[in-house]
Amino acid sequence: MISLTLHPIDIGAAINQVITPTSGGLNVFIGTTRNHSFAREVKLLEYEAYEPMALHTIEQIEREAREKWPIYGVAIVHRLGRVPVGEASVVIAVSAAHRNEAFEACRFLIDTLKREVPIWKREHFVDGTSEWSGAKPAKKAKLS
């Protein structure tokens, strides 16, 4: 189950999707909006995606994980739009016969998602300003 959604993620549904009668261990990663970023107070995060490519890239990394580990169920759900503090922006659930594969595959999926999938996070601060997360030019650009 791979999806992008504008609504709060149903974490329980994602988890239930990946439990199979053959699975003994399940690892789940949940990314949530936290109330600060580099000492600045965050009000909410806003995610945008290049949606078809994001889905396609998530499918690729799921395939890659399945080649590396004998895993059974995989659910990857990313929320788009505004995500208030304390709510989930991403849920990745992986089941396997044994816990080691579930942990390793889940870690691989979130690490690779964060590096490869075309989704961007805009941080909205309590002081009313906002900026794209980590967006800095190679050389300091004079942005007007």
Next chain:
Amino acid sequence: MISLTLHPIDIGAAINQVITPTSGGLNVFIGTTRNHSFAREVKLLEYEAYEPMALHTIEQIEREAREKWPIYGVAIVHRLGRVPVGEASVVIAVSAAHRNEAFEACRFLIDTLKREVPIWKREHFVDGTSEWSGAKPAKKAKLS
């Protein structure tokens, strides 16, 4: 939140307990009953605990995890009694500012729980027999 329960574990409740406004990443391990064990068909697992010591030992390993990693919320729930195939026997949820600590602490908690906490699993097979999981004497005992 640490608990032992005879009832199905409310996974969503355990997860919601550990989300704090300061947490950015949450890792959850869920152990479920699988339908086979060393090629034998399993009907259900039955857990018993030395309850006060199990709770006390889980508290100790949570404290140990908190000394090793800067984690925020921790929930550890273990089910006792009969757990049918596909249902959760244990749920461990850990939140932290960043995913690395959440993953590492969660892995430590389940690994240590499985090694130290006085809980035992009896496997009930589809063929009607049952036995304590992994129970073999150092030398082969002639059990009557």
Next chain:
Amino acid sequence: MKVRLKLFSVARDLAGFHELEVELEQKARASSVLDVLVQRNPHFKDWKPSLRIAVNQEYVHADHALRDGDEVAIIPPVSGG
């Protein structure tokens, strides 16, 4: 040839548009679209090293040969998760 250019995140803010049909010379490479963007806004020059390019929803190298009708996306450093 013509390609459909898509910009996201900070690249879109910098360019001031999200989508544009761009006319390129024959034998254009993926990097050619970056040159077009730099012509329109010199600030893109500073961003060039951190931008990735996707053609028809796959990441490509800068020297990837473009074809008429391609969808070319400018991918600033991603920050999902």
Next chain:
Amino acid sequence: MKVRLKLFSVARDLAGFHELEVELEQKARASSVLDVLVQRNPHFKDWKPSLRIAVNQEYVHADHALRDGDEVAIIPPVSGG
């Protein structure tokens, strides 16, 4: 002195009881309760190397000195999770 002995899992099955008050000599060690169990059922001898002992809900070494009123638990290899 008297200690309260608790057995679990395969140890309970082997002994045939879950709890028992046991009379031990003064200066008894944790391992003394294993000797009592072996006396009652020789099969315990084969299990001895894999049994851990907890006194008042803490794991102890075999030479831990027992005290009157202790709760002594025989902990076979655990298998929770």
